[in-house]
Amino acid sequence: MKINKAWHLKNKVPKNATLKDKIKWHEGHAKNCSCRDSATHLKKMKAKQKENRS
Numbered sequence: 001m002k003i004n005k006a007w008h009l010k011n012k013v014p015k016n017a018t019l020k021d022k023i024k025w026h027e028g029h030a031k032n033c034s035c036r037d038s039a040t041h042l043k044k045m046k047a048k049q050k051e052n053r054s
């Protein structure tokens with residue numbers, strides 16, 4: 001696992017991030033860094049988003 005420190009410094013997660021913010025963050029993160037398993041998080045968060053919509 002490698003951390004893209006420069007990307008993290010530029011892309012901090014807001015303290016009161018909504019689910020939408022987090023999904024956006026992880027989508028960017030998945031493309032730029034592999035310190036966390038964003039793919040798994042995205043799957044879970046998108047499932048949650050669908051639940052909330054109904």
Ligand SMILES: [Zn+2]
Binds near residue numbers: 008034
């Ligand atoms: Zn990262």
